Amino acid sequence: DAGITQSPRHKVTETGTPVTLRCHQTENHRYMYWYRQDPGHGLRLIHYSYGVKDTDKGEVSDGYSVSRSKTEDFLLTLESATSSQTSVYFCAISLAGGTGELFFGEGSRLTVL
Amino acid sequence: SQQGEEDPQALSIQEGENATMNCSYKTSINNLQWYRQNSGRGLVHLILIRSNEREKHSGRLRVTLDTSKKSSSLLITASRAADTASYFCATDSGTPLVFGKGTRLSVIA
Numbered sequence: 001d002a003g004i005t006q007s008p009r010h011k012v013t014e015t016g017t018p019v020t021l022r023c024h025q026t027e028n029h030r031y032m033y034w035y036r037q038d039p040g041h042g043l044r045l046i047h048y049s050y051g052v053k054d055t056d057k058g059e060v061s062d063g064y065s066v067s068r069s070k071t072e073d074f075l076l077t078l079e080s081a082t083s084s085q086t087s088v089y090f091c092a093i094s095l096a097g098g099t100g101e102l103f104f105g106e107g108s109r110l111t112v113l
Numbered sequence: 114s115q116q117g118e119e120d121p122q123a124l125s126i127q128e129g130e131n132a133t134m135n136c137s138y139k140t141s142i143n144n145l146q147w148y149r150q151n152s153g154r155g156l157v158h159l160i161l162i163r164s165n166e167r168e169k170h171s172g173r174l175r176v177t178l179d180t181s182k183k184s185s186s187l188l189i190t191a192s193r194a195a196d197t198a199s200y201f202c203a204t205d206s207g208t209p210l211v212f213g214k215g216t217r218l219s220v221i222a
Contacts, residue, residue, distance in 0.1 A: 004155075033209060042201065042214035043156075058209065090155055101146060102203075102210060104155030 003027050006091050006105040014113050019078040021108050023091030025071075031094045032074040033102065034058075034066065036087040043090065049074055081112045117145070117202040117213035125219040132189040134216040136202030137182075143205045145178055145185050150199045150215070159187075159200075194222040 003026030013019055023032060033048040035058075045058030047066040055066050063085060065077045078085055088109050092102040120135045136145070144163045148156040162169045162178045162185065169176045175188040189196055197220045203210040 035212075040214065043212040045209050045211070048209050059211075092156075101158040101161060102148075102156070104157070106155045107153075 004091060004093060004103060004105040006089075006108045008108060009106065010109045012111045012113065013081055015082055016080050019081050019110065019112075021076045021089055021091075021110070023074045023076070023105060025074075025093050027093060027095075027103070028071060029093040029095050029103075030071075031096075032068065033092040033094075034064075034074070034076045035090045035092065036060065037090060037107075038087050046076065046089075078110075081110075083112050086110060086112045117204050117211065119200070119202055119213045119216040121216060122214070123217045123219070125221065126192055128192060128194055128220055128222050130192055132192050132196070132218055132220070134187045134200050134218070136185045136187070136213055138185075138202075138204045139183065140204075140206050142180070143207060145176075146203045146205070146210065147174075147176060147185075147187050148201045148203060148212075150201065152198070156201065189218075192218075192220045194220050196220045 005024045007022045034046040035043040037043050044060045046064050049055045049068040067075045088107045090107050091105040094100045094102050117136045117138045146161045147159045150156045160171050160176050162176050173190045178185045199215040199217045201212050201215045203212045
């Protein structure tokens with residue numbers, strides 16, 4: 001299994017509070033991604049990173065920010081959580097960018113009340 | 114917006130039967146990938162087929178790609194109860210992978 005750890009795995013928070021999800025990899029892969037998975041929508045890309053301090057927006061980036069200060073860590077922050085951000089968040093990594101396979105973490109289930 | 118769309122949304126078959134899932138997409142691609150997701154787990158890569166390939170095999174999996182129709186199919190032969198999962202196609206068009214909504218496969222023992 002690819003060395004990807006997501007934390008926390010489960011979180012319940014209240015509307016308006018900040019939330020940070022962490023993705024940690026031990027594979028030294030260049031590319032890291034945050035997706036969210038919702039019933040009826042499949043997986044949608046939030047943000048991705050193609051190197052330290054190099055990030056870009058995905059399809060559903062509004063309300064989210066990311067940071068990557070080290071190769072191994074990719075943080076997803078919800079500055080002020082809303083109920084619409086209740087979802088399962090998946091981190092993924094790849095060696096070859098868009099042309100290669102993705103390795104996924106186990107997911108972080110976030111509930112915003 | 115979703116690039117790949119799987120069909121059917123859900124499929125229920127008996128153990129030993131074959132399962133076929135289809136994926137249609139809208140724009141030209143470099144490759145198409147299939148992933149599997151067991152309930153409550155992350156996605157796992159199954160197979161990648163490049164745009165210049167028409168068919169690829171991996172164990173009990175057979176993937177076809179028809180770029181003229183912008184469609185792909187995933188065939189799982191001699192299905193087992195352990196194949197019960199959701200299956201997603203994902204397209205590479207030079208940007209991060211875009212996933213479809215998935216097909217939920219139930220294999221009944």
